[in-house]
Amino acid sequence: MHTAIEWQRVIERNKHEYQESDAEGRAWLLESWQRHHERMNNTAAAWERLRNASPEEIAEHRSKAADYAGLIEWAARQPGEVQKRLAL
Structure with missing residues (x-):
């Protein structure tokens, strides 16, 4: 799970899109970013397991x-x- 600091970094990288969104859009963006980061974490973990398999x-x-x-x-x-x- 990502910390508040990590999410702040995500928001900073995507500041324009985030600021232009309404509350519903911001919630969707945060969920989208979270799913993306979970996929990336899962992929990294899978590669690590395979490397040590x-x-x-x-x-x-x-x-x-x-x-x-x-x-x-x-x-x-x-x-x-x-x-x-x-x-x-």
Whole structure:
């Protein structure tokens, strides 16, 4: 979670956009920035875990990536089937 000082820095970097917004817009901007920073933190943490992963863990990640790639290729070849399954 970010501290008030970190959020102040975010606001300073985006001051013009923040100042031009009404209260609802400011709330949306803060939520948007928070989601962005959470994604960045999650990405950094994931890279750190992968960097320290064992060979077995790396093989598992590669296997999952191959599974996802296969699913994406299948979905691209059969869009009608994907739509039917999503409608269930």
